[in-house]
Amino acid sequence: MQKIAVIGAGKWGSALAYALSQKNEVVITSRTKRELENFVTLEEALSCEYLIMAIPVQQISTWLKEHFTFSGQKVLVVAKGIEASTGKFLNEIYNEYVPQENIAFLTGPSFAAEVIQALPTALVVNSKNKELALEFADMFPDFIKGYTSDDVIGSEIAGAYKNVIAIAAGICEGLKLGNNAAAALTSRGLVEIARFGKQFGAQADTFIGLSGAGDLFLTASSTMSRNFRVGLGLAAGKSQEKILEELGEVAEGIGTAYALHDIAIKHELYLPIAKEVYEMLEGKSPQESLKDLLSK
Numbered sequence: 001m002q003k004i005a006v007i008g009a010g011k012w013g014s015a016l017a018y019a020l021s022q023k024n025e026v027v028i029t030s031r032t033k034r035e036l037e038n039f040v041t042l043e044e045a046l047s048c049e050y051l052i053m054a055i056p057v058q059q060i061s062t063w064l065k066e067h068f069t070f071s072g073q074k075v076l077v078v079a080k081g082i083e084a085s086t087g088k089f090l091n092e093i094y095n096e097y098v099p100q101e102n103i104a105f106l107t108g109p110s111f112a113a114e115v116i117q118a119l120p121t122a123l124v125v126n127s128k129n130k131e132l133a134l135e136f137a138d139m140f141p142d143f144i145k146g147y148t149s150d151d152v153i154g155s156e157i158a159g160a161y162k163n164v165i166a167i168a169a170g171i172c173e174g175l176k177l178g179n180n181a182a183a184a185l186t187s188r189g190l191v192e193i194a195r196f197g198k199q200f201g202a203q204a205d206t207f208i209g210l211s212g213a214g215d216l217f218l219t220a221s222s223t224m225s226r227n228f229r230v231g232l233g234l235a236a237g238k239s240q241e242k243i244l245e246e247l248g249e250v251a252e253g254i255g256t257a258y259a260l261h262d263i264a265i266k267h268e269l270y271l272p273i274a275k276e277v278y279e280m281l282e283g284k285s286p287q288e289s290l291k292d293l294l295s296k
């Protein structure tokens, strides 16, 4: 039995702690203390051989700098997003602290609320170290089908970018533009993600699999998605602050839209949906943005 520590007891960290505890010994820690039997100090968590990192992307650089020293741990990063302040991908951030052979990234369509009910789910463990990917995939319980991939950058881009497309899809729904418009937006979103991924060396197949189309279709079609709900809020004319206050949870698509905006300028990339999401977050009218995206 493996001893695993989950770091970050939010929705996803808690759901994964539950899932992994079916076959392994699991402890959990978080910034805010919880009254849980298996809640431990950060120091104790960091001494475990396996770490599940569930801290959101926009906070992770500071957290790693303040708290993390590598001592041989095997790390599975489960967040999805791109750092807004630097445009760095998660694997670039973590690679400053953890060697490539010790790190893996989790992607795929997976609402925490369904994982915690033990509903059937398929996930992908992505790592340059195939043995490590298999080791993590093997830790999942029967209700989670674990796949592996070595396309770290492709799966990471897919997982991060779909949150931005989900915001656009939420706006489309909020504005009642219909099913045709939603399908157009989602499929064009997938093309936009894949084109962006190609620029950074991703494998094309990743985008039609679980990490790409799978997670995009889930997130861009359900009010269970926080990012989709951000879109609904924007369509209703709410401010970013008000939306986040009502949400009470992280929505990585916001920071990622800002990151994509900077990356697009730096690399001169055409990212039409991400650009409109960024502009709506900056105050452009959703009606105007969706018209620019969907009309001639």
Ligand SMILES: NC(=O)C1=CN([C@@H]2O[C@H](COP(=O)(O)OP(=O)(O)OC[C@H]3O[C@@H](n4cnc5c(N)ncnc54)[C@H](OP(=O)(O)O)[C@@H]3O)[C@@H](O)[C@H]2O)C=CC1
Pocket (backbone or CB within 6 Å): 008, 009, 010, 011, 012, 013, 014, 030, 031, 032, 033, 054, 055, 056, 057, 059, 063, 078, 079, 080, 081, 110, 111, 112, 113, 248, 249, 250, 252
């Ligand atoms: N929820 C889901 O269905 C899924 C989420 N993800 C991804 O997982 C990541 C986490 O999401 P989720 O758990 O849902 O988010 P939540 O909003 O539920 O929880 C956020 C977590 O981050 C911790 N946190 C926030 N800021 C800091 C900080 N400055 N230092 C340390 N810890 C901090 C919080 O700690 P505390 O509460 O102790 O203060 C909390 O544990 C995101 O990247 C998300 O995109 C991926 C797949 C599915």
Ligand SMILES: O=C(CO)COP(=O)(O)O
Pocket (backbone or CB within 6 Å): 080, 108, 109, 110, 111, 112, 163, 166, 215, 218, 219, 224, 225, 226, 227, 228, 250, 251, 252
């Ligand atoms: O990544 C997710 C599902 O795979 C969760 O999406 P939200 O953060 O939009 O809820």
